[in-house]
Amino acid sequence: MGAMARFVTELLETRSSFLADVEPVGEGGEPRLLIRFDLTGTMQLYELTPGSEPVAKSALPDPVSEARYVPGRRAAVVAVDRGGDERHQLYLLDLERDAPSGARAELTALTADDRFVHRLAGISPDGTTVAFVSNRRNGVDFDLWLADLAGGADRLLYAGGGWCQPAGGFSPDGRTVALARPGARPLDADLLLVDVESGAVTLPLPHPDEAAEVGAPAWVGAGRFFVAHNIGRDFTAVAGATAAGAGAVLVRTGEDADADVVASADGSTLVVLENRNGTDRLSWRDAAGTVLEEVPLPEAGVVRSHLIAPPRLAADGSRLYFTLSSPRLAGDVFVHVRGAESVKRLTRSPAPLPAEALALPEAATITSFDGERLPLHCYRPAAHDGPPPVVVLIHGGPESQSLLSFNPVIQGLVGAGYAVVVPNVRGSTGYGKRYAGLDDTTRRLDAVRDLAAVHAYLAPAGLDASRAALWGGSYGGYMVLAGLAFQPELWAAGVDIVGISDLVTFLENTSDYRRAHREREYGSLSSDRAFLEAASPLRHVEEIRAPLFVIHGRNDPRVPVGEAEQIAASLRARGVACELVIYEDEGHGLARLHNRLDAYPRAAAFLDEVLRGA
Numbered sequence: 001m002g003a004m005a006r007f008v009t010e011l012l013e014t015r016s017s018f019l020a021d022v023e024p025v026g027e028g029g030e031p032r033l034l035i036r037f038d039l040t041g042t043m044q045l046y047e048l049t050p051g052s053e054p055v056a057k058s059a060l061p062d063p064v065s066e067a068r069y070v071p072g073r074r075a076a077v078v079a080v081d082r083g084g085d086e087r088h089q090l091y092l093l094d095l096e097r098d099a100p101s102g103a104r105a106e107l108t109a110l111t112a113d114d115r116f117v118h119r120l121a122g123i124s125p126d127g128t129t130v131a132f133v134s135n136r137r138n139g140v141d142f143d144l145w146l147a148d149l150a151g152g153a154d155r156l157l158y159a160g161g162g163w164c165q166p167a168g169g170f171s172p173d174g175r176t177v178a179l180a181r182p183g184a185r186p187l188d189a190d191l192l193l194v195d196v197e198s199g200a201v202t203l204p205l206p207h208p209d210e211a212a213e214v215g216a217p218a219w220v221g222a223g224r225f226f227v228a229h230n231i232g233r234d235f236t237a238v239a240g241a242t243a244a245g246a247g248a249v250l251v252r253t254g255e256d257a258d259a260d261v262v263a264s265a266d267g268s269t270l271v272v273l274e275n276r277n278g279t280d281r282l283s284w285r286d287a288a289g290t291v292l293e294e295v296p297l298p299e300a301g302v303v304r305s306h307l308i309a310p311p312r313l314a315a316d317g318s319r320l321y322f323t324l325s326s327p328r329l330a331g332d333v334f335v336h337v338r339g340a341e342s343v344k345r346l347t348r349s350p351a352p353l354p355a356e357a358l359a360l361p362e363a364a365t366i367t368s369f370d371g372e373r374l375p376l377h378c379y380r381p382a383a384h385d386g387p388p389p390v391v392v393l394i395h396g397g398p399e400s401q402s403l404l405s406f407n408p409v410i411q412g413l414v415g416a417g418y419a420v421v422v423p424n425v426r427g428s429t430g431y432g433k434r435y436a437g438l439d440d441t442t443r444r445l446d447a448v449r450d451l452a453a454v455h456a457y458l459a460p461a462g463l464d465a466s467r468a469a470l471w472g473g474s475y476g477g478y479m480v481l482a483g484l485a486f487q488p489e490l491w492a493a494g495v496d497i498v499g500i501s502d503l504v505t506f507l508e509n510t511s512d513y514r515r516a517h518r519e520r521e522y523g524s525l526s527s528d529r530a531f532l533e534a535a536s537p538l539r540h541v542e543e544i545r546a547p548l549f550v551i552h553g554r555n556d557p558r559v560p561v562g563e564a565e566q567i568a569a570s571l572r573a574r575g576v577a578c579e580l581v582i583y584e585d586e587g588h589g590l591a592r593l594h595n596r597l598d599a600y601p602r603a604a605a606f607l608d609e610v611l612r613g614a
Contacts, residue, residue, distance in 0.1 A: 002608050005601035008412030012596050015039055015349040016331030016406070017046070017054065019323045020067040021076070022312040024125075031314060033321060034067045034076055035333055035347065041593030045078055047095060048333070048346060056100040057093060063591050066120055067093075070149065072127040077110065079120055084587020085555045087117050090132055092149065110147050117142075117513065122169025122177055129196075131157075131177045133164055135513045142513070144179060144194055158194045158201065163517040167191060168216035171223065172265060176243075178217050185211040186440045186520050187399070187433050191227065193217075193243055202243045207231045211433070215260060217241070220267030228260045234432035236260070238272060238289065258430060262310060264317025269338070271295070271311060271320055273304055275430050277363060277375055278403045280304060282311070282320070284338055295336050296343060301326025302405040321346075325405040327379075328355040359414040361404065361422070364461070368426070368453040370446070372438065375431065376423040376454065377404065378461060379414045389467035389611040390419040392454055396474030398439060398447070398521065401430040409471070409600055416604070419463045425450035425479075441523040442531045444503075448482045455490045466492070467611045469546075471603075473497035473589060474559060481537035481567060484544045493610040495603045497551045498559050498588050501567035502538040504529060511557045541570045547577035549606040551599050553586030579606060 015038055023031035033048040039056075043063040046054035058064055058078065065088060066079040074095045079088040091107035101107055110130055111118040121131040121144065130147045137143050137159060144158035158164070160181070168178035171193075179192040188211040193202040205214045205227070215236065217225035223243045228236040236258040260273045269292075270285040280303040282295035297303075303322050304310055308331070311322035318338055325331040330351065336343040361377035368374055381388050391413055395402040402422045410420045424431065425447045427439030439447040451470070458465040470480040470491050477499015484494050500506045507515055507525050519525065523532050533539055548571060552564035561582060568580040581602065583595045590596045 011408035121166035218263035387464035394472035394476040469493040485537040503532040
């Protein structure tokens with residue numbers, strides 16, 4: 001194993017713990033916490049009692065993706081899939097067991113049909129009912145169901161069709177469940193409030209004349225909540241609302257940052273999160289939105305992302321619990337007591353290297369072909385002879401953002417002498433809905449053209465543009481393949497992880513429940529097929545000449561493994577070097593440490609061989 005592969009392997013041994021839920025205790029009590037912790041190599045459930053070390057509550061063969069306390073009893077509802085297939089089932093886990101649950105048979109199944117997806121939408125305040133969304137009715141549409149924890153039959157509450165997803169759970173009185181429902185346009189989402197008794201639906205913030213996103217309600221009482229939305233705005237702002245509609249905007253972050261909100265149960269205290277170029281800032285506010293104090297984060301990083309549960313306030317609003325991840329911190333749970341001068345770290349996940357040995361990025365902004373300004377971050381190696389080789393890492397999504405959170409691959413590459421450039425090309429979130437919409441449907445290749453602007457940045461920044469590789473997962477994998485196909489003169493190598501090679505075959509073969517949802521972003525097979533073909537790297541495979549390393553999971557329900565197999569076969573038939581590694585027990589990405597320890601050092605060794613002749 002080469003030096004870079006060894007360094008990547010060492011960084012992959014870093015562990016992380018993420019907040020899952022806060023025990024709903026009364027005023028003045030210090031609650032227990034549920035956390036997801038990958039100490040064993042996959043995310044399992046642990047419980048943290050104040051003043052103690054985390055105690056394992058599960059040791060399942062598959063990761064725990066979500067967990068919530070059941071009010072009034074020592075139990076939690078957890079979500080687990082099989083082999084990364086994303087067809088999660090819900091289980092009741094006894095938190096009083098002497099040993100962690102090591103098999104599904106030791107759990108009480110709340111759903112039991114592995115053909116379908118089940119996602120936890122909330123647990124009623126009295127602890128009797130679980131709400132979940134599932135596509136079990138027809139395999140496509142996600143409906144809202146209620147399950148009786150005493151063992152009664154499930155009840156279908158809402159079947160309005162579409163990609164409905166959880167959003168804020170039950171209202172405090174238990175009479176309403178909140179859902180998010182995407183509209184027909186990209187970057188368009190409605191908030192639905194569903195009556196638990198009748199199934200009647202209220203749309204509190206309609207926006208029929210524009211694409212806009214309405215976030216999950218931060219409940220503060222029966223029918224009252226705070227919510228972040230971008231109706232009539234480019235960036236999200238926070239407003240007070242009721243089932244009858246939204247009031248005036250209370251919190252504006254300026255026209256350069258999205259805002260989100262959590263609230264105390266009595267509505268007296270808010271914590272507002274501001275996304276500023278991939279980092280989060282948090283502030284305590286009163287009910288009118290006035291800043292009371294800042295949350296003194298120990299370093300710039302991320303408090304909320306797709307991997308991290310939202311921050312949670314204690315029932316009395318006196319403490320804020322959150323996960324922090326930064327370029328030098330993989331992820332740990334913290335608490336801030338309102339009025340305190342510092343935060344308290346509650347978990348210390350094992351790390352092979354001290355934080356000061358890891359790299360911090362520098363921010364830059366570049367100009368693309370049409371004058372659009374693109375943000376990026378550049379990680380530089382500590383020492384090197386001459387301009388270092390560089391890896392350009394592109395995020396997935398595309399409705400996502402490269403954040404200043406921990407990435408062992410980035411740190412491993414930098415530690416081995418590579419520069420890593422992490423752009424947020426057009427289509428990224430976090431920079432307003434105008435910017436996020438610049439790559440929709442037939443504008444897809446404009447985002448690919450942004451990669452040429454990133455390449456033009458390299459040499460003036462002191463990096464070796466002749467030894468530049470692309471690395472990306474999911475949509476980022478598509479961008480890797482598209483960069484190699486449409487800009488073959490720029491890129492020396494590529495690492496594609498669960499990426500799309502052909503937009504047509506991807507849409508034809510992805511899970512039925514995902515197709516309509518993804519067509520909103522990529523374009524329709526019925527009306528945009530010619531463009532989808534033209535924008536597909538596989539249709540331009542004869543242009544690819546750079547060596548490629550491909551990683552995929554056999555059970556991927558989003559991007560079928562055939563996307564990897566067909567690009568690898570086509571390149572090999574043309575004599576272009578392409579290594580394909582498929583993991584039989586993985587889905588859309590690598591959830592198991594032993595697979596990451598195999599895949600990423602091999603990809604790093606591949607780059608060393610291609611870019612440095614090692």
